[in-house]
Amino acid sequence: MQLTSKFDEAPWQRASDLARFKRIESEGYVIRLLQLDAGFEESDWCDKAHIGYVVEGELQVTFQDGVRTLCAGDVLTTLHGPASAHRGAVNHGTVTLFLVDPPQ
Template identity: 30%
Template sequence: MRMSDIPFGTTDWATIEPEHHAGEQGEAIWRTRRFGPDGNQIRVRMVEYTPGYVSDHWCEKGHILLCLEGELETTLADGRVFVLRPGMSYQVADQAEPHRSTAPKGARLFIVD
């Protein structure tokens, strides 16, 4: 990721139209912005997982993820499990370690990928 051609700006996340994505259980609600030129865009999201959310797929996309509220449980393909609480983050590269998340209590996240 190279951050280029992004002028200074602010985002009021409450004004970004939500996108609803069904999980295996529960729902993920994304508010998404994209920055930078085509071919090198950075996707920035405010994501809410409803209580009981279970992802419907194993993700291989790289992310930098910050837990703002609630609790996020992320399982790696090798069986390791990590729990994020508010103020905790994780980072993983593209194609590095497949991961799948659940949010038994719900969670609010800030994600850059």
């Protein structure tokens, strides 16, 4: 096992006016802590695999077969590939989300 960094030491980075994140890579995994504000909406479909945990807030995730609402304490898992394509959105408040992207 290799410890590469601590989230406290990782700088916040801006993805947009409504999204910021901390990112650590370790042994092929990408580990992110995200904060998404109301009005955030992904414009493109993501087809990457994720394992996620909603720390706080309410996240709307659109899949090809419908929308799921994830609340604090909920876990998200998606597989890699077009069949698992998804987009996230935040309708109100702020969402804090912990995501792990396994090696592709």
